[in-house]
Every structure is written in C-alpha cells, then in structure tokens.
Amino acid sequence: MKLLTRKVVGLTGDGAAAEAMRQIDPDVVAAYPITPQTEIVEKFAEYVAGGLVNTEFICVESEHSAISACCGSSAAGARTVTATSSQGLALMHEMLYIAAANRLPIVMINVNRALSAPLNIHNDQSDTFGSRDAGWIQLYCENVQEVYDTTIQGIRIAEHPEVQLPVMVCLDGFILSHSMERLELLSDAEVKDFIGAFRPRTNLLDFDKPITLGAAAMPEYYFEHRFAQSYALDRALERVVAVDQEFGAKFARSYGVVEAYRMDDAELAVVTLGSLAGTTKFVVDRFREEGVKAGSLKIKLFRPFPIEAVAAALKNVKAAAVLEKAISPGAPGPALFSDVLGALYHQGVKASLISYVAGLGGRDVPPKSITRIYNHLQQIAETGRIGRILNYLDLRGWQ
C-alpha cells in the first residue's frame, strides 16, 4: 500500500477555496466581496499583498464589473478566477451568458446564498439555480475537501481544449463557507503540475493574429452559434469525468458526476446536492441499520446534467424524492426535481418521484427532517400511490 503523506489542515470552505486559488496562482482575479464569500477575497488579497502569488488583482466597484473584467482578461489569454455569491451572481447575470458564449474558461467560486427579498445572507441554492441556463458548468460540493479539490479540477475542466467553457464551483454559504473542517492539501508543485500551463485559444492581445470577439451575429448565424455552445456544454460531461478520474488516480480522491450512496439494492432514495448530501447519507445509514433499503444520490455535476447516470441510479427504486434548497415560482416543479424527472423520461425510466423543497434562507435541515422524507417514501412504496408531488419540508402551515 502506498502511504500518502499529505499536509492535513483545518480550513473553512472559504479558506480552502482561497488556498486552492493561491496554489493555482491565476494571472488575473477580479472580484468584489459579498457575504458569505468575503473571506475568499480577503484571504486572496492578503496573498497578493504578501507577494505569495503573481496574480494581477483587480479591485472593482461591483460584481458586474468583476465578471466583465474577467471576460476581458480571459479573452486576452489570462488564466482568470473570481468568486461571488447571491446578489453578486445576480448582478453578473448578463455577463455570465457572454462568458459562456464567448467560450471563456473562467473559474468562479460561488458561495450559495439566498436571494433578496427579503434580505437574507444565509444558505440556499436559488442563486446558482437561477443561472442554470447561462451555459456554465456547475459543480456542487458536499464538504470543504471537495471545495478545495473541485476548485483545482475546475481549472483543468474549463481550459480543456474541447471544453473552453466557464466553470462555477458551488459551496453552501456558512454551512461550508464558514465551517472549519479537516482536509488534506496537495503540495504547490502537485497543483501546478496537475493544472499545467494555460494555453488560451483566444488572445485579444496577439497583434500578429488579430481577432474580433463579441461581434454581433444576425439571425443567419446566431442559432448555429448557440447550438455549438450548447453542444460543447453537453460534451463537457466526458471531460469532467476524465479530469476527476485523473485527479483520483494521482491523489486518491475522486467524486464522480453523481455519487450513488448505498444505492445498489435501494428501494427508497433521496436525490440532493451540496452539503445536504452529507446529512442525507447519515440518515441513510440510520435506515439501513433498521433494515430499510434506503439510499441516496448526490448530484455533483448539475450542468451539464448527468442524465444517464441519474436515470441509471434510480431505475430500480420504488420511490424517490428530490430534495433541494430552491423554489421555482410558477414552474411545474423546482429546478433539480424537474431535471431529475426529465432525465428519467429521457431514459424511459418510470419511478415514483416527488419533490421536497427545504432550507430556504438558511433554515436548518436536520437529520430528523430528512428522516420524514424517507418515511413519506416508505408510504409511497407500500401503497403505490404518489399523492402530493410537490412538498415543503418544515414549512409552517403546510401539511
């Protein structure tokens, strides 16, 4: 057995992201502080001030400017990283589409936080779910180690010649961003070696090969352009898998695009993402101790959505629930639920699927609440009747 001697530290999610950024040593970081992402920018600004990185750090006056500067620097051939959260991401919305459509491999760490109004600084996933059609790759993290690893992987994924798309690394506000956990760090040299040198495919500053980026496209061109971009995002799934496998082979940690936990013979399953995946596994273990065939499915990669992997994991369950911290007003169901349902339809899988919205605005989702979801699934499995499809966990006044 190869004994790995790794530096073990205690870091918060924000600290881990900042440490990964230090090791990545991007050419440009343009970012604006916002709770609960602030610690990432603060910490990284210290690294810049202390000369620990060679990064050009651009202090901007808003998130719209931050992502605009990132688009410019990435198009100019600079490896570019930024970080934001909630209202900041909302303010970036316009430029998110431009970053993806211009195929700029920016990596952004987004600390998931509820959207106003009412003003709330705590965790849910409405911010990044609201950006799901912007064309970015979206990866969600369960714990602090995963934040660190995914940030490093994100660089490789974004910059892969066949991908060339921006990547969002999402972590739950406070639950991960401000909780200190044990994690193992790679050495600076290992990170450098893994991410390699940035070989930009667009370089606005190359006077010998001048290009125009961001030109208008009339109706004769626009549709084809948008399809090409969408196709590239679909194809990125293979690259996400490959980068994760290579990371796993080198550093003995990998995550997959989904993680099926005790799903082999599972009859009941909760599908979720982010830090909820950890709590759900804990509840699964409890049910397994009682002989209930429970399992859970963590969605690590939300965009592009891993249709086949999700359907394969759920094809034999008797009842499943999608648990997510976001609401889609007026929609037939919330975002993750709708995607899981779509994946099942794509693959011809019939499953009794219900939705649970939980934890909006940072409301705690403890094991005892998730236990009630499994109890509900047991009922559905026994009676064969789905009943109410859209459910709300721990919402006062809702039965």
Next chain:
Amino acid sequence: MKDDSIRKLDKAKLPAWDEIPLGWALLSEGSDDFKTGGWRSQHPVLDPEKCTSCLFCWIYCPDSAIRVKDGKMAGFDESLCKGCGICSTECPQGAIKMAEGAGALKEGE
C-alpha cells in the same frame, strides 16, 4: 464534429453549427460587413490642423470607420460610421467635433 478552433468565417456559404468559429471569434474582419453608416444622425468632422495622427480614434471606433493611410488618420468611412461620437470624446487633441445630421463623409476630408 469539426475542429472548432478560430478560423475565417466562410461567408460564401452559410456555415453549419459545427463550422461556426469557437466562441464566435472572428479573424479580424470584425463588424465591417455590417453597414452601420445608415444609423448616423450626427457625424464627425475632422480638423486636420489639430490632428497628430495618434490613432486613438482608430482604436476606439467600434465600427472600423476610421480610415488610415500610410499610418496617418485619413478621415471616416461613409458606410460604417454610425455617428456615436466616441472618437470625438476620446481624441486627445480635440480634433474631432460632432455635427448634426448624417453629413457626407468622404475619405481624406
């Protein structure tokens, strides 16, 4: 799937989706296919006495409407200048004034 690296857009035939250049990056031709001259409701007027041919206007003009001859500022392109006034704002010599109307922009004027 064809190689989607940056390449010259073949305007002779409309490209299929997999022939579109990566990220719609165009090799230098930019937007000069796109005749924006008709949008003009103001027009730039050059004072050749003040102009030092620093070519700031050439860099800033969003529509490739600044004509350059032998490295010197040589007036405006009638078919491309949309009259936005950016050149006038950016010219460090105050050599470009905007005037009402579409005007008649002749190269060399």
